[in-house]
Amino acid sequence: MDLDLRAFVTAIRQTEVKSDIDLPVVSDYVMKHIYEPLRRDEKVRFAELDFEAFSEEDIHELNELMEAYSHMEHRLIQLSRRFCETETSTVQHRAFC
Amino acid sequence: MTYDDIREMLPSISAACMYYTYGKLDKLQKLGLDEATDDFYMMYYELLDASADFVCSDYNEYYNTSRWYFSFKSMMEYYRLCRDYCNKRSVSLKANPYMREAELAVDRIMSLNHAYGYGYRLNTRINHQWASGIVLETDEYFDGHEEVLEALLCLDEWFQQGADKLKDDLHSTTVIPFPAAAERKEAA
Numbered sequence: 001m002d003l004d005l006r007a008f009v010t011a012i013r014q015t016e017v018k019s020d021i022d023l024p025v026v027s028d029y030v031m032k033h034i035y036e037p038l039r040r041d042e043k044v045r046f047a048e049l050d051f052e053a054f055s056e057e058d059i060h061e062l063n064e065l066m067e068a069y070s071h072m073e074h075r076l077i078q079l080s081r082r083f084c085e086t087e088t089s090t091v092q093h094r095a096f097c
Numbered sequence: 098m099t100y101d102d103i104r105e106m107l108p109s110i111s112a113a114c115m116y117y118t119y120g121k122l123d124k125l126q127k128l129g130l131d132e133a134t135d136d137f138y139m140m141y142y143e144l145l146d147a148s149a150d151f152v153c154s155d156y157n158e159y160y161n162t163s164r165w166y167f168s169f170k171s172m173m174e175y176y177r178l179c180r181d182y183c184n185k186r187s188v189s190l191k192a193n194p195y196m197r198e199a200e201l202a203v204d205r206i207m208s209l210n211h212a213y214g215y216g217y218r219l220n221t222r223i224n225h226q227w228a229s230g231i232v233l234e235t236d237e238y239f240d241g242h243e244e245v246l247e248a249l250l251c252l253d254e255w256f257q258q259g260a261d262k263l264k265d266d267l268h269s270t271t272v273i274p275f276p277a278a279a280e281r282k283e284a285a
Contacts, residue, residue: 044133051118056118067104
């Protein structure tokens, strides 16, 4: 069986190429004490946060990072969907033996 | 939790950070808001209620606008002290530099980072409790929700500092007895 990759190749060619992706830089404290617990579905309690260790600007940067990750994830899902929707065809000749 | 779910939680953490900066994190905790939540708008109205010493609001269904009134003990004290200043210096309220200073500060603070869909008015009277305050009117396009919270915290802080400054100014104006008058009194 073979996959008709023409649609897949067309989709890749149509994808915008970005050689450098500028991701926001988020402070270590925010990544460790806010992002990672939330990612694990754990609660973030205000009494356990050290508000001297980060600012509202750091939260804004985390928001931008999450937005960037969400877009990247969405594009990967779209690409994966295209690949899954690719039609199969029966190969006329065996490629081995 | 997905990346989008995490984004939903961040406004509540940002609000906690802001309240901490103004030394009022305990206000959040007293409201039972002690952890990150994805329902910022539920939290938001409780925060608005707790953001000033006196709050009242109403809603106009026909025009789809909300009107809020916020007053602070610090603001009431400030404007009472402004009247004291006027009496002591024999100047009118219009000529009182502290009145103008407050007006400029309120204009700056209530700019709300150029948000849409709102208007406000500053009341400066002291003829009854909570007579001084801010009237805030918002429509359905209003997008300065987080900015309003910070503005109210900032106003309270500004008027507290302003009242302290006014008190210092009023106390520094002491009456020095005229020496000749004192001597004549003794001689008599």
